[in-house]
Amino acid sequence: MGGEDTKSLGEVEERRVTFTERELELDSGVTLNPVTIPYETYGRLSPERDNAILVCHALSGSARAGGSDGWWSDCIGPGKAFDTDRFFVICANVPGSCYGSSGPSSIDPATGAPYGLRFPVVTIGDMVAAQERLISHLGIDTLLCVAGGSMGGMQVLEWASRRPDRLRAAIPLATTARSSPMLIAFSEVGRQAIYADPNWLGGDYYANGRRPDAGLALARMIGHITYLSDRSMHAKFGRRLQDRARFGYEFDTEFQVESYLKYKGLSFTQRFDANSYLYVTKALDYFDLSTPGGLPAAFARSEHVRFLVVSFTSDWLYPSYHSKELVSALTAVGADVTYLDIESSWGHDAFLLEVDTMTRLLGSFVDRVAEEARL
């Protein structure tokens, strides 16, 4: 089912589609009914249907990965790492999010009102299950590659663990196979900021005309600190003051770093839903491929998958040792792993900011995978 909007932009064929599946059984045991999955594609699926690359977005992303304003437009396009002249790139919005997918702001068909917190909790596994339905719907048996960073990287690992038979290669970037207590802690303080907003109303604010923007902005400010690094904050802001020459000895915004965070928090409220923030952070917290049989057991059937694992030296939210543990597990099951711990000062954000390095790295890896697939 679903509407379709196709346009040709220069040489790239872009499609924006909404796919609706009758139902999806979630990890929680609840059945979501129906589930709407907006997705975009860039390039053309080959007649053999063997040139598809699925890219998975992070916490606040949407299906809009490519095109002029996509979140990964540096890597998706003609001649880019995910070369749309050769590959068919797909990105779907995850369930629980607010960019067209089924989530807490969607209408619950049982009541005719927005779900709010009555929307079921979703996991990274549920996101991948939704993507798998979509891939089947598109008539694709095997993906050439699945790629993503941060929460997107978790989906990549879930794919490699859950349905390794349906992919040739996996690119998990700046991520982990097991959320750390520090990650959970930062998730929880962000959620508490939303709960504490008097406009949140237990999640039932949609009809109210007032949204919990203050709480969501604060959650995003906290998040932004964790995406940067001590060094990148020194470089970006230092101790410079904003629009003033000296201390005001007052509680106004005085330092540039304060001004930046407030701006980022405020602008986030114009594009994201507070309840969705609760759902996606909860999915992060639950993610743990290592149970019950250790981490190698999660990849017992993945030995044929080629992996490109990338971490960044200044990423303290997803420290490099997480990727090293992952590489160790993948190697233990005999998978072919390329691993790079990239020297970068940009912290967790590096996977989107280290453009030249990432373009070269992803491009040559995908080229090799395509060559082996005889594309």
Added chain:
Amino acid sequence: MGGEDTKSLGEVEERRVTFTERELELDSGVTLNPVTIPYETYGRLSPERDNAILVCHALSGSARAGGSDGWWSDCIGPGKAFDTDRFFVICANVPGSCYGSSGPSSIDPATGAPYGLRFPVVTIGDMVAAQERLISHLGIDTLLCVAGGSMGGMQVLEWASRRPDRLRAAIPLATTARSSPMLIAFSEVGRQAIYADPNWLGGDYYANGRRPDAGLALARMIGHITYLSDRSMHAKFGRRLQDRARFGYEFDTEFQVESYLKYKGLSFTQRFDANSYLYVTKALDYFDLSTPGGLPAAFARSEHVRFLVVSFTSDWLYPSYHSKELVSALTAVGADVTYLDIESSWGHDAFLLEVDTMTRLLGSFVDRVAEEARL
């Protein structure tokens, strides 16, 4: 001026005193009038008044440093590092705080009502100026030593920079001479959490019967994450669930780390004032000894002071390189510096938790200083 309460507890003489100074001119140019400084002392001042050690508390501390329930009782007492059989240990609550000192919850004599945000912004320099008045009041010309960690360490460095003529030795622990943009960022999100609480009312909540507890609790939760480390959180909590065997797929507190942070946040509201939290974090943010003439210039008159500088390898809020820069500046002016970067997994909290190491280290340093002073 001021009341006094003396008691003998075993061998240690403890005194709790409130000292009131007529006025204090602050760095902002505002004159605070009057200023009340509660302090405690442990041990006896020698007839020569040359055995005094001033300890400076951190963000949420009080004058209660020693005794059975003091924040630094591991190091203050008979036979301990700050040996109360030999030394006279002093600790004063900083202005802006809420443990008896003049602060936003004090009564403004001009109006008869609590100051709220009309209380002037105070700096680390103002805290040290208040302590200096106290020291003079006690008839002490020269302190044997000034010691403290975190915000207490900033006061130590301010002492060494501002009045090096009045001290022999300085022990700055887990601190910096210049607050980083990351530190400012975490301060600001904590303040925003308080501002966003509907009970905060621009700081005028004292007469209201309802306090901005939710905002203060959230600020404290954020702070607590920064005092721990990735490694200590793994050790303390891992991914263990609190009072349940499996995921609930709901938004209750599920992980132990969430439960710990909520408990810490809640209990903080029972002992600290939200406005005071704004003031002490603002003092942190302003702290920068490096302007205008670089860091060595700040210690131009400190070459006779003996320094013990300590940082901790897992402290990412006050990373070791801050201490290394400090040591470099102190060495440049010819000061005698002992520096240790202690291997610890406890993060910023290590300066209070690495008891055995700290006791040995501080004890032998203070012994040497006392010996040189021919005590």
